[in-house]
Amino acid sequence: MEPLTEHRGVRGPVVYGFLRLVRVSSARHEALHAALAEYCRRHELALSGVFTERTANTERSAAFTGLLDVLELPDTYGVVLPAASHLGPKAIAAPRQARITSAGARLLLVRGPRDGHPAGPGAARAAPARLRRRSSGPAPALDTDT
Numbered sequence: 001m002e003p004l005t006e007h008r009g010v011r012g013p014v015v016y017g018f019l020r021l022v023r024v025s026s027a028r029h030e031a032l033h034a035a036l037a038e039y040c041r042r043h044e045l046a047l048s049g050v051f052t053e054r055t056a057n058t059e060r061s062a063a064f065t066g067l068l069d070v071l072e073l074p075d076t077y078g079v080v081l082p083a084a085s086h087l088g089p090k091a092i093a094a095p096r097q098a099r100i101t102s103a104g105a106r107l108l109l110v111r112g113p114r115d116g117h118p119a120g121p122g123a124a125r126a127a128p129a130r131l132r133r134r135s136s137g138p139a140p141a142l143d144t145d146t
Contacts, residue, residue: 013077015040015108016070017050018063020086032082039080039110047080059092071103078106 017036021029033050040047049070053063070076079100087093100107 012044012046014048014075015045015078015080017080018067020053022056035082035110036080071105078108080108082110
């Protein structure tokens with residue numbers, strides 16, 4: 001009799017991380033990388049690599065080009081980011097998001113938009129008063145529900 005799936009080494013969907021880190025400490029870089037790894041572990045995703053961009057205000061960096069290249073691999077499921085802001089400023093983020101989704105990859109956020117609505121067109125709208133965050137403290141590093 002074969003062991004149950006839960007007792008076998010089943011590999012989860014393959015994802016790649018993307019970090020946009022302009023002028024940040026190595027400790028911050030390590031913390032964000034660890035957050036991606038923990039998110040993937042919790043959601044049974046196989047984090048196959050993390051691309052790190054260190055240049056500001058450019059849509060076509062070597063890191064993003066490398067990310068687009070691996071999205072063409074047959075087993076790639078998606079891209080995981082700490083937050084949508086890691087795609088860059090709005091003028092750069094929108095075309096980047098479009099290129100990721102047009103490649104057939106899912107965009108997964110460790111910490112999604114604060115208003116509870118999915119990222120995408122119209123995501124910049126203000127949240128209804130009952131959904132607004134009332135605490136001025138920091139947001140949790142990882143959401144418990146996704």
